[in-house]
Amino acid sequence: MVEACDGPAIARLATTADTLRPLLQPDEPIEVMVVAGVGAVSVRRTMVTAVVTGILSGGTMMLAVRPQSMYIALTDRRLFFVDVNRLSARPPRMVMEIPRNAVRTEGLRKGPLGLTLRTTLVDGSERGLTMVFAHPAKADGRALTAALPQLSREIR
Template identity: 45%
Template sequence: MSLMDRRRRQTFEAATPMLAAGERVDLITCANVGTVSVRRQVATAALVGVLSAGTIMATVRPRQMYLVLTDRRLLFFDASTTTGKPGKLLMELSRPYVAAGPARKGMLGLTLIIELALAGQAEGLRLTFPSPCRADGRQLAGLLPAAP
């Protein structure tokens, strides 16, 4: 059993007690959620470089989460745990209020980016799928309605 298969099983086990009667899981995957501005990236790298006299290099990235798409909701579990297992439930979106923009390739084609449109919100939510989860990203975009 691969590591990703094991994480999917662990995420399913974490989500199961939260599912309503008759609610079914359509997809379990992982993604980096949100964005980090260039300004914050540069500031963090400069600060760490100065404090470490150039011996340490630091980067910042969006928060990694496990996603569980059910027939009713989209659940986000913390993946930034010491063991890598799914942590606490961080966010929950009702599926009828979520739409997906077209999938596009990220930096060097190694990632897949999908913008989620949230009903009633001016700004969406960016999901960046790393290499092992790119196919899941395309599947997620196909399972959600297309964003206008």
């Protein structure tokens, strides 16, 4: 997982692990830690943002909306979501924690042009939580998805 990362990325992973350590039980190891975009952005919202910024800037600038990047840490008991703030030196902030036995995945799907992988976590609620793994993190996305139980095909 860490071999393909550059120096700052390794430092961010280490800082995130340090943030989670006080929350972990003594015998609870971090099995997988990945960076992923969490959530979904509708096509409509993307188009509206692009059009509005294009009009306001006179066509000199366009903005794209994307899911929020988070570190996802999987232990043998829980799944942690930690906010990634790459623009400041603020310490990472834990956003959410889900018991591992309450989560299933819908498997991996390729994103547009095959540059991303997508999966959805399902915890019994109506809507799942979509995670998008960018091209450099595809292997980590596969590792996380393989470590979690798959949703059976009959329920889909």
